[in-house]
Amino acid sequence: MLLFLSSHRDFDSMLEKNIPTKDLSAARKTVSGLKAKGQGQGLGLGETPQTPASLPGSGTARASTLQRKLPKQTIAPSPTTTTATPTNTATTTPREPNSKYSSKPQAPIIEDKAEYIRQLTALLESKDFRERIKGLDQLVADCQHNPSMVIRSLFPVFDLFRDRLLESNRKVNLYALEALQGMVRLLKDNLSGVLNHLVPAIVDNHLNSKNRAVYSAATGALCELVLNLDNSLLLEPFCFKARVLSGQAKVDLIEKVAELVMELYPRRPQLVEQKALPLLWGLLGPSSGSVHRATTSLCRALHHQMGPGLRQSAASQPPSVGRDLNQLLRTMS
Numbered sequence: 001m002l003l004f005l006s007s008h009r010d011f012d013s014m015l016e017k018n019i020p021t022k023d024l025s026a027a028r029k030t031v032s033g034l035k036a037k038g039q040g041q042g043l044g045l046g047e048t049p050q051t052p053a054s055l056p057g058s059g060t061a062r063a064s065t066l067q068r069k070l071p072k073q074t075i076a077p078s079p080t081t082t083t084a085t086p087t088n089t090a091t092t093t094p095r096e097p098n099s100k101y102s103s104k105p106q107a108p109i110i111e112d113k114a115e116y117i118r119q120l121t122a123l124l125e126s127k128d129f130r131e132r133i134k135g136l137d138q139l140v141a142d143c144q145h146n147p148s149m150v151i152r153s154l155f156p157v158f159d160l161f162r163d164r165l166l167e168s169n170r171k172v173n174l175y176a177l178e179a180l181q182g183m184v185r186l187l188k189d190n191l192s193g194v195l196n197h198l199v200p201a202i203v204d205n206h207l208n209s210k211n212r213a214v215y216s217a218a219t220g221a222l223c224e225l226v227l228n229l230d231n232s233l234l235l236e237p238f239c240f241k242a243r244v245l246s247g248q249a250k251v252d253l254i255e256k257v258a259e260l261v262m263e264l265y266p267r268r269p270q271l272v273e274q275k276a277l278p279l280l281w282g283l284l285g286p287s288s289g290s291v292h293r294a295t296t297s298l299c300r301a302l303h304h305q306m307g308p309g310l311r312q313s314a315a316s317q318p319p320s321v322g323r324d325l326n327q328l329l330r331t332m333s
Contacts, residue, residue, distance in 0.1 A: 002027065002030060002031050002034070003031060003034045006031045012154075012155045015027060015028070015155075016155065024155075024159065025159040025162075025163070028155060028156040028159055029121065029156070029159070031156075032114065032117040032118060032121060032156055033118075033121075109145065109146045109149075110146070110149065111149075113149065113152055113153055116149050116153060117153055117156050117157070120135060120138065120139065120142075120153075120157065120160060121156075121160060123135030123138060124136070124139075124160040124161070124163070124164060125160065125163075129169050129171060129172050132164060132167075132169075132172050133171070133172060133175050135160075135164075136161075136164065136172075136175055136176055136179045137179075139157070139161065139179065139183070140179050140182050140183060143182070143183045143186040143187055144182075144186055147186060147187065147190075150187065151187070151190050154190070154191075154193060154194060155193070155194065158191075158194040158197065158198060159197075161176065161180075162197055162198065162201045164176040165177065165180075165201040165202065165205075165206075166201055166205060170211060170214065173205075173206070173214060174211075174213055174214050174217055177202070177206065177214065177217035177218055177220070177221050178217050178220075180202070180221045180224075181217075181220050181221055181224045184221065184224040184225055184228050184229070185224060185228055188228045188229060189229055189230055189233070191225075191229065192229070192230070192233050195225075195229075195233055195234065195237055196237055199225075199234070199237040199238070199241065200237070200241065202218055202221050202222060203218065203222070203241050203245065203249055203252075203253065204241075204245070204249075206218035207219070207245070207247075207248060207249030207252055207253070208245075208246075208247045208248055208249045215248075219252065222252070222256060226256065226259065226260070231260050231263050231264050232264060232268050232271055234256075234260060235257070235260050235264060235271060235272065235275045235276065236275050238253050238256050238257050238260065239257055239275045239276060239278070239279045241253050242254045242256075242257055242279055243278075243279055243282055248290075250291060250294075251290045251291055251293075251294045254279070254283070254291070254294035254295060254297070254298055255294050255297055255298075257276055257279060257298055258294070258297040258298040258300070258301040259301075260272075260276075261276055261298070261301040261302055261305060262301050262304070262305070265305035265306075266305075269305075272302075272305070273306075273313065276298070276302060277302070277313055279298070280295070280298055280299060280302060280325075281314070281317055281321050283295040283298070284320075284321060284324035284325055284328065285320070285324050295328070296328065296331075296332060299325070299328050299329070299332065300332055303329065303332070310325070311325065311326070311329075
């Protein structure tokens with residue numbers, strides 16, 4: 001049934017709407033595997049492969065054995081024209097590609113979506129961590145040289161990528177976080193559909209990491225999201241995670257929200273009040289040093305933008321919120 005429905009143009013969006021989040025990755029992998037298996041065996045509609053254990057992703061494929069179809073005409077893009085630059089030129093300058101990742105295509109460009117997903121799955125789900133790292137290299141190169149295919153395959157591709165962020169191998173985690181920074185610069189707002197899955201994969205396991213390289217790469221990925229995407233897309237996932245996480249991750253996300261408030265409020269005041277004010281109300285009251293400092297930064301940003309409106313908004317909350325807000329504002333003056 002899934003294989004039949006997958007031919008519909010709205011299949012990806014309907015799958016995300018109707019399938020529980022915990023089952024999305026498995027559903028997409030099943031469809032991708034069935035498509036690839038069907039093409040390889042010449043199956044007709046209604047027929048199913050007889051050997052599901054041999055579906056792509058079993059870890060037996062290797063990059064050296066993958067055969068990619070060349071398009072009839074391929075124009076190699078110039079590195080000077082394909083390297084994306086952040087949209088906020090006032091606060092950043094164009095970066096050179098990370099030397100860890102080649103700016104040249106890793107393999108010939110694939111035209112068929114099902115074949116592309118099959119081959120990328122074979123790499124990113126390999127049992128050999130070195131093959132998974134090759135898959136990450138391939139994905140970065142595809143974002144630069146074949147971005148339309150990555151965008152067309154966005155949901156299954158980022159299900160695979162998220163698994164690399166969440167796996168137990170720290171080398172792969174770190175490589176994925178560093179690769180993500182380049183991918184964000186190249187894909188920009190095209191990532192909007194996967195942010196609600198991507199942001200938790202970055203912050204849940206890595207912003208509290210004791211491994212300084214992993215922590216640094218995670219904060220770098222968040223910075224690239226802020227620089228390259230419409231910040232209105234980031235406010236909700238950042239606010240939500242700032243409420244539920246603890247430790248350094250909580251502090252970092254509160255500070256990120258404070259930055260977003262300053263940028264977003266002039267053009268999206270209702271969105272900021274809807275998302276950021278509940279976060280502030282929940283943070284008021286006794287807190288540890290670092291969380292208190294971050295809360296003060298958020299309060300200062302909101303007060304700078306809203307003025308007396310901040311106290312007026314607190315008046316509709318329980319009395320303790322108003323008392324705590326007034327006390328915090330007094331310490332800021």
